[in-house]
Amino acid sequence: MREQEITLALPEQFGEGLMVVPAGKELSVQVRLESVHEGIYVTAQVETEAVGECGRCLDEFTEPVEVEFAELFAYSSDEASEHEVHDDHVDLEPLIRDAVVLSLPFQPVCRPDCPGLDPETGERLADIPDYEPRKIVDPRWAALAEFSPDQGAGTPDAGNTEER
DSSP, rough: OOOEEEEEOOOOOOTTTTTETTOEEEEEEEEEEEEEEEEEEEEEEEEEEEEEEEETTOOOOEEEEEEEEEEEESSSSTTTOOOOTTTTBOOHHHHHHHHHHHOOOSSSOOSSTOOOOOTTTTOBBGGGGTOOOOOOOOGGHHHTTTOTTTTTTGGGGOOOOOOO
């Protein structure tokens, strides 16, 4: 069994979309390699920092990324294993990439209660402390705005509970 801690700079970006780990960002990997009958059993913990854009307010923010994985690298190609040992070496790059990219959020938010943007002005609602949304009435429904529950008291659906 061997344990190693590796720190390296990413040669290329991990991920696409609103959240990525950019090229050059430092990646810390703690790996444990164990010899087993079938091959080499690898367990690893990866830590880095992702950079993204909030899906609600479009603000940039960073988020720590911590993932763990375990995989068996088989000695021979006779077994149904996706990963194999080649010349006493294992290639961890695809596993690390997959683990990190799959842990990135699809719709990241800068904070769980991010209010987003004002739909009319595009301003960040977090920057407007006394914001009250304006009621926008669809002109097609404007005639119904004048209707009140007290009108049409003779119909059962109009909210008149006295006659029921």
